[in-house]
Amino acid sequence: MAETAREIADELRERIRSGDLGPGARLPGEPTLVKGYGVAKETARRALTLLVTEGLAVRRSGSGTYVREFQPIRRVANLRLSEERWGGGRSVWSADVGQRPMSVTELRVYEASAPEDVAQILELEDGAAVIIRDRLFAVEGEPVQAAVSYLPADLVRGSAIAQEDTGPGGTYARLAELGAKPVRFVEELRARMPSQEESERLHLAEATPVVEIYRTALTEDGKPVEVNRMLLDAGAYVMEYRITG
């Protein structure tokens, strides 16, 4: 009857996958596992640790181990970026299907020299000025995404893009008014573990990666007019892309 930590973890994982232990449910504690499986306390603890390491469960100190609540925000890039969406005064964010209301909890707008990689993507000279919009987005008070947009200062200085409130339709509607309407977008994604600073800013749970997205917005002529570097709590998001063959 005595099993290994891995075998116990396999059984608990199967109960999570099948829904028998739903999101937020408390997993059996160490004493329960010790009795139920006839194993040492150390083995029981290792079984639970395996699930935490996989990101399936979360430990709450002094309380126990719980099934992680994964109620993802569905980020549908194609809906978000279609002109229909942002042309009519709606927020890009409202296109996230099935999400709870998202709010901006931090916002800094300022002018500075472009970082080297951004200058390169925006085809600007070294040290050229950009308007930077640095935002933190939260759902139900919890941060889920940090986003930093860079736009050529020579293009957007003096427009609402350089203000905190960009007005109806946001940055892309203003760019259109400036004769630099974005019509094509490239998103590059990678996933990795966060730095400690990133982990703290996004209040990430243990064993939670981040998804880093660079989005470049291009005009009809192929001129890059914005670079947006986003950092997403991977535990909060499902990303969806629709592609025509």
Place this chain on the structure above:
Amino acid sequence: MAETAREIADELRERIRSGDLGPGARLPGEPTLVKGYGVAKETARRALTLLVTEGLAVRRSGSGTYVREFQPIRRVANLRLSEERWGGGRSVWSADVGQRPMSVTELRVYEASAPEDVAQILELEDGAAVIIRDRLFAVEGEPVQAAVSYLPADLVRGSAIAQEDTGPGGTYARLAELGAKPVRFVEELRARMPSQEESERLHLAEATPVVEIYRTALTEDGKPVEVNRMLLDAGAYVMEYRITG
């Protein structure tokens, strides 16, 4: 002069980001950090551990800590899925820009009952038969992606899709011949930590997430004809999507 582990990690991270310590470079060892910063051995070790935890560095036992080599495979979904690409007898994989040659190191093709989630996506009845193509892909001998395709058995049974070698143009060219040409694709992505089993199958380094992608292929009529569940070594891939606004 004595600094905290975090401050030392900050300085090393900056040297990695700036390229002063390039991919594969050996980081200063504990004795060097102890001398250089005037800190305890334990502090030096914690500084290095922080970088390993962030996925920036990799420990090799008995040898030291090294800057992770990130030479990503660029996975451009839109190129990969365009008809031009797979219509002419080329592999979907050859569209990955700048990648080293990718090979299939494991391949199992068999018929079985569809898992519940797959049956739902493919709009099949519970327990309906599917042809399953289970593959492991490697670059330079190292596994980088596991992919399991599911196709309705009633549609593809008897075609080359049910064989190990699907022939020129692969699965999608065969589907076209069967009158079920895929023209639209939906990819859903999430990033998470791997299970131990996944970690072993993909030979993942410590602190490396996986990217899980479900791709559904649809015909002109919107009929789903394939579900492909891919599991990518996040340390090996950059994903790119091109979107028209």
